[in-house]
Amino acid sequence: MHSLFSELFSWLTCRFRGLVELELDVIALRHQLAVLRRQRPGRTQLFSIDRLIWVWLYRLWPRFLKVIVVVKPATVIQWHRQGFRLYWRWRSKSGRPAINREVRALIRQMYNANPLWGAPRIHGELLKLGIQVSQANVAKYMVRRRGRLSPTWRSFLRNEAIGIAAIDMFVVPSATFRLLFVMLILPTIAGRSCASVTQHPTAGWLSRQVTEAFPWDTAPRFLLRDRDASYGSIFRKRVEAMGITEVVTAPRSPWQNAYVERVIGSIRRECLDEVVIFNERHLRRVLSSYVDYYHRTRTHLSLDKDCPHSRPIRPPRNGRIVAVPQVGGLHHRYERLAA
Numbered sequence: 001m002h003s004l005f006s007e008l009f010s011w012l013t014c015r016f017r018g019l020v021e022l023e024l025d026v027i028a029l030r031h032q033l034a035v036l037r038r039q040r041p042g043r044t045q046l047f048s049i050d051r052l053i054w055v056w057l058y059r060l061w062p063r064f065l066k067v068i069v070v071v072k073p074a075t076v077i078q079w080h081r082q083g084f085r086l087y088w089r090w091r092s093k094s095g096r097p098a099i100n101r102e103v104r105a106l107i108r109q110m111y112n113a114n115p116l117w118g119a120p121r122i123h124g125e126l127l128k129l130g131i132q133v134s135q136a137n138v139a140k141y142m143v144r145r146r147g148r149l150s151p152t153w154r155s156f157l158r159n160e161a162i163g164i165a166a167i168d169m170f171v172v173p174s175a176t177f178r179l180l181f182v183m184l185i186l187p188t189i190a191g192r193s194c195a196s197v198t199q200h201p202t203a204g205w206l207s208r209q210v211t212e213a214f215p216w217d218t219a220p221r222f223l224l225r226d227r228d229a230s231y232g233s234i235f236r237k238r239v240e241a242m243g244i245t246e247v248v249t250a251p252r253s254p255w256q257n258a259y260v261e262r263v264i265g266s267i268r269r270e271c272l273d274e275v276v277i278f279n280e281r282h283l284r285r286v287l288s289s290y291v292d293y294y295h296r297t298r299t300h301l302s303l304d305k306d307c308p309h310s311r312p313i314r315p316p317r318n319g320r321i322v323a324v325p326q327v328g329g330l331h332h333r334y335e336r337l338a339a
Contacts, residue, residue, distance in 0.1 A: 027057070031050070031053055032068070032070050035050060035070055036070065046070075046071075051079050055076065055079050055080045055083055099133060099137055099141075103126075103131060103133060104141055106126070106131075106321065107122060107126075107138055107141045107142060108141060108142070109323075110122045110125060110332075110334070111141075111142045113323065113332050114331055114332060116269060116270045116274075116330075116331075117331075119135055119138045119139035119142060120135060120299070120301055120305065121298070121299055122138050122142065123135040123138045123305060124299025124300075124305035124306070125299060125334050126138065127299075127305055127313065128299070128311050128312075128313055128314065128334070129313075129314055129316075129321060129334055129336060130313055130314055130315035130316050130318075130336075131316075163220050163221040163222065164187070164220060164221070164222045164223075164224060164247075165185060165186065165187050165214070165220040165222070165223050165224070165244075166185070166186060166187075166223075166224045166225070166257055166259050166260035167183065167184070167185045167210070167223060167224070167225045167260065168183075168184055168225065168226060168257060168260045168261065168264060169181055169182060169183045169184070169201060169228060169230065170182055170184070170264050170268075172272055172277055172283055173277070174277045174278060174279060174280075174283070175276050175277065175278050175279075176278070176279070178199065178279075179199070180197055180198070180199060180277065180280055180283050181197070181198055181199065181200075181201040182195055182196070182197050182283070182287065183195070183196045183197075183198075183201065183206060183209055184260060184263065184264060184267075185209065185210065185213045185214075186259075186260060186263060187220060193263065193291060193294070193295075194209070194212075194213040195287045195288075195291055196209045197280050197283050197284045197287065198280070199280060201230045202230070202232075203230060203231065203232030203233065203234040203235045204234050206230060206231060206235045207234050207235045207237075207238035207239075210223075210235070210238060210239060210242070211238065211242070214242065214244075219242045219243060219244055220244060221243075221244065221245060222244065222245050222246075222247050223239060223244045223245070223246050223247065224247045224249070224256075224257050224260075225246065225247070225248060225249070225257070226248070226249050226254070226257060227248055227249065227251055263294075266294070267287070267290060270290070270327075270330070270331070271286065271287075271290045271327060271330065272286075274330055275328070275330070286327070286328070289326070289327050289328065290327050292326075293326045293327050293331055293333075294308075295307065295308045295309050296308075296309045296311070297311070297326060297331070297333040298331070299311075314335065314336040315336075316336070318336035318337075318338065319336045319337045319338035320336065320337060321334055321335070321336055322334070322335055322336075322337050
């Protein structure tokens with residue numbers, strides 16, 4: 001009696017269903033019957049075409065899950081999700097074009113020859129060589145490095161810091177255990193930094209360095225410095241006579257003079273931490289070499305991967321790429337020379 005009512009209910013529902021839905025129902029039932037006919041004793045044998053047909057039926061007709069009896073409905077849903085992932089994995093491979101082998105080798109060569117460089121620096125060098133490649137692709141073939149200038153500080157310097165110079169001192173120990181003092185003066189917007197070396201940073205010596213760094217007609221309006229006791233009365237009077245207003249930072253607040261501190265950090269990380277200084281003359285020669293590299297070769301994030309003294313872009317037609325050692329081989333400048 002139960003089967004009779006079930007058949008009668010099925011006949012009534014078929015009378016109200018559409019022709020397309022009935023055809024899909026027949027396709028699903030006939031395919032399951034074909035699968036059951038070829039099964040082995042105790043095991044249902046499925047092929048990839050069976051899974052593809054059922055996933056296609058489920059995608060086209062979600063009610064297919066109500067008529068599937070060979071496998072669980074959850075299994076069909078799992079096959080559908082796997083196919084979705086495979087499809088989009090295949091589509092993603094045809095997006096960004098791959099970098100050719102020569103550029104990949106050049107990126108590895110630059111990274112091995114300049115271990116202190118990161119992806120932005122190498123990307124800037126590639127742009128100067130006329131190689132158009134994204135920074136993300138450069139980072140793909142090397143170790144990513146952290147370290148970016150604060151956007152807030154850059155915005156302040158760009159908009160407000162016209163006519164401001166910064167001064168600071170740092171200590172460099174020599175091979176003979178002597179302490180050498182380096183005074184660094186640099187404008188915060190444009191110009192060339194000035195580095196001087198001495199064993200005795202007196203106020204008179206500091207005032208003479210300021211006079212040499214800024215002639216009377218090029219003196220900045222403000223000079224930012226910390227509260228070091230070496231800036232004595234002689235230094236303050238000399239700065240005042242030049243028409244410069246001193247801006248003194250708060251105690252133990254190096255971040256208030258962040259621009260010069262950032263340059264000092266670059267000098268230490270990219271030069272002094274890799275070199276053994278013998279004496280004052282040697283330190284002066286190393287700093288002079290690095291300052292020249294810093295202004296004429298090194299690419300800067302804040303300058304849109306350019307140098308303070310702008311470097312021209314050399315397209316591939318100019319010739320092959322050669323590496324020019326700088327700062328004693330610690331860094332390199334990449335140029336194109338005709339064969």
